[in-house]
Amino acid sequence: MKRRFFLRSCGAGAVLLAGGLSHELQAAIRRNPDKIKPIEGSWFEFQHHNMAEGKYWDATLKSFTAKQWEMKVKETADCGIRYLVLLDVAINGKTFYPSSLQPQHEMGCDDPLETILSAADKYGVDFFISNDYFGDYKNPYFLMTDPEINKLRLKGMNEIAEKYAHHKSFYGWYYPNETGITGYYDDFFIDYVNASSAEAAKLTPKAKTLIAPYGTRNVKADDQFTRQLEKLNVDFIAYQDEIGVEKTQVEESAGYFEQLYRVHKKASRARLWADVEIFRFEGEIYQSALLPAPAERIVRQLEAVSPFVEKILVYQYPGLLNKPGSQVFAGHPDSEILYKELYKHKVLNNK
Incomplete structure (x- = not known):
């Protein structure tokens, strides 16, 4: 309906x-x-996993110095964003921090992960730190089920916790591997999440956990799904609204999130958040650059989910939002226009 x-x-x-x-x-x-609930969080990245999509900001972010990364974290904090979700700590066989497990990406900053967490400590931002992609992100089933990759992921979590968990901004873990919900969660996905959470509890007992599944429109909000939620050991589930990837229309979104509200209330475990997509594609979906979506569409997206979710996160600030006059501009020129429009609607800088 x-x-x-x-x-x-x-x-x-x-x-x-x-x-x-x-x-x-x-x-x-x-x-x-x-x-309308304000935007309280955003995904964050050092490099976009899909090269075509990151066309307008990847090269800029790659050259960022430690000072520039600090300024970018401050910029997000200044607009009222409290939570940042680091998409990945590794990709294409290389890490974004000094690691004994894989070689490191060449960036303009020696340790971007240390830099952003130190900046987040300073500016009052809470980070969810990714525990992946130590393998090929395009093959999530393999990443979630292969025994050797699973061992590598757990080693990575141990290494990251040892190096960075002392930061007060190390708020939690984010598990980026996903499979689409086709009525219900896949059993192997639940196993992957629960294994990750078990390790997170050993390493960082106070840390929260987050997932952001897709297939939101396909959820069968029945007793079987409720049982899966009860089994899923995670603190927050930020379902993708899937407007940007054109799987869902804005006028449908409220209905899907209202169903999720009811089933999450019944399960009484993971808290319901939203992952609102603030992008559109320059050309073919998944094969072209991400562009800032029209503000009018985004405001309607926020209106749709606000009655049902505890918090709204967006995908994503880097590349799609820039404060006008930013000294650390990275992204499409229209990102400044979108920032101003969302500020005008009081969903940004809502402190």
Whole structure:
């Protein structure tokens, strides 16, 4: 069922006409008809895993010095972002930090991971640190099931914890390997998440854990899915809204997240967040550069998920958002326009 949420322009009445909402949510919307949750987090990266998609910022980020990385973290903190999610600590057989496990990428900074965590300590940002991609990210099934890769991942987590877990900004772990939800989570995905969380608990007992699955529109929010959520050992699940990859229309998104709200409430385990895609493609999906999406579309995306989720994260600040006049500009020129528009709508810099 398609439902359009005009929380700001039409008020609570339009939302209630959509039908199917729980009494609790209807009451919440009546109390706050104009409420859009601010953007509180974003993915973050040293290099984009898909070269075509990172066309407008990869070369710039590769040359960033330690000072520039610090300034970029400060820029995100200044716009009200509290959480950053590091997409990967390694890719294409090389790491983004000094490692005994794989050679290191040549960057303009000797240890980007140390640099961003030190900056996050200073500016009050909490980081979820990735525990992958120590193998080919394009083959997630292999990465999640191969015994040797699993051993390498756990070694990587141990190495990262030893080097960086002392930072107060080391808030948690992010598990980037994904398979699409086709009604339910794959069993091997649950095993991968739970094995990662078991190791995280040994290494960093206070650290939180995060996943961001896709296939949101395909979730069967029934008892079987509830049982899977109860089994899944993770603190936060930020489901992708899949607007940017054109799998879901904005007017459908609220319906999917309302179903997730209900099933997460029933499972009473992982907390429900949103991963809102603020990009569009320059050309063919997955084969061309990511561009900032129109602000009007993004605001409607935020409106759609706000009644149902605890926090909203976006994919992603690097490359798609830049503060006007930024001294560490990286990305498409329209990223400044998008920043100004989202600031105007009070979803950025909402401190």
